[in-house]
Amino acid sequence: MPAFTLYGARGSTNTDRVRLTLAEGGFTDYELVLFNLYKGEQKSEENMKRHPWGKIPVITFPEGFTLYESRAICTYLARKYSFPLLPTDSDIEATALFDQAQSVEMQYFADPAGKIAFEKFVKKFMGLPPNEAAVSDALKSIESYFDVAERQLQHNDYMAGKDFTLADIYYIPLIQRLFACGYGDVILSRKAVGAWWDRCMNRPAIQKMVAADKEAMAAAMAARK
Numbered sequence: 001m002p003a004f005t006l007y008g009a010r011g012s013t014n015t016d017r018v019r020l021t022l023a024e025g026g027f028t029d030y031e032l033v034l035f036n037l038y039k040g041e042q043k044s045e046e047n048m049k050r051h052p053w054g055k056i057p058v059i060t061f062p063e064g065f066t067l068y069e070s071r072a073i074c075t076y077l078a079r080k081y082s083f084p085l086l087p088t089d090s091d092i093e094a095t096a097l098f099d100q101a102q103s104v105e106m107q108y109f110a111d112p113a114g115k116i117a118f119e120k121f122v123k124k125f126m127g128l129p130p131n132e133a134a135v136s137d138a139l140k141s142i143e144s145y146f147d148v149a150e151r152q153l154q155h156n157d158y159m160a161g162k163d164f165t166l167a168d169i170y171y172i173p174l175i176q177r178l179f180a181c182g183y184g185d186v187i188l189s190r191k192a193v194g195a196w197w198d199r200c201m202n203r204p205a206i207q208k209m210v211a212a213d214k215e216a217m218a219a220a221m222a223a224r225k
């Protein structure tokens with residue numbers, strides 16, 4: 001029996017945050033159950049018991065422990081299975097800088113990036129037009145966020161300091177989405193941010209997962225024809 005079940009969806013940035021953490025930790029002993037969000041499978045009675053808002057990702061363990069919220073799941077898994085993706089507890093300054101980086105990602109990046117992903121990516125699948133004014137506002141926030149990140153990354157290799165941590169992983173799915181929506185320049189036009197992105201994407205576990213997802217997506221598209 002696998003150690004736990006991860007309920008998620010293909011193409012879900014929040015699910016991918018957890019999958020990237022598991023990939024970086026080299027952990028494969030879990031079952032991945034994929035819901036079709038467009039069919040509303042996440043709102044099933046069973047999933048509402050796991051997640052009070054009827055969302056994904058969620059993890060459940062055979063003994064009953066259940067956890068939702070992608071970043072909480074990533075932190076829990078990294079602690080439980082000792083993935084080298086968090087500062088050690090005894091280094092309280094590094095831990096504080098990690099907490100700071102995590103808060104910055106959620107506060108200044110995830111919200112506008114999520115808006116762009118929703119308007120430009122999700123709505124396309126729903127057959128709805130994007131709200132261009134919302135996209136333009138969100139893009140302004142992202143540009144000014146990365147102006148700050150550019151200055152920080154001139155002195156640090158990674159978002160929480162000198163080491164690659166979960167704080168870097170948290171950005172990856174939504175940045176991939178920005179690239180997919182044609183906004184990759186936000187990253188590539190800034191030297192230190194672009195170099196950080198390359199360092200993240202050149203990691204073997206991440207490259208492997210991205211390649212496997214590309215293949216799975218191509219197979220799914222071919223099956224639709």
Ligand SMILES: N[C@@H](CCC(=O)N[C@@H](CS)C(=O)NCC(=O)O)C(=O)O
Nearest residue numbers: 012013014037055056057069070071
């Ligand atoms: N803050 C949550 C967000 C979870 C979330 O919004 N998940 C999306 C998929 S990426 C979802 O379940 N959407 C379907 C719905 O809201 O019904 C997290 O980090 O896990």
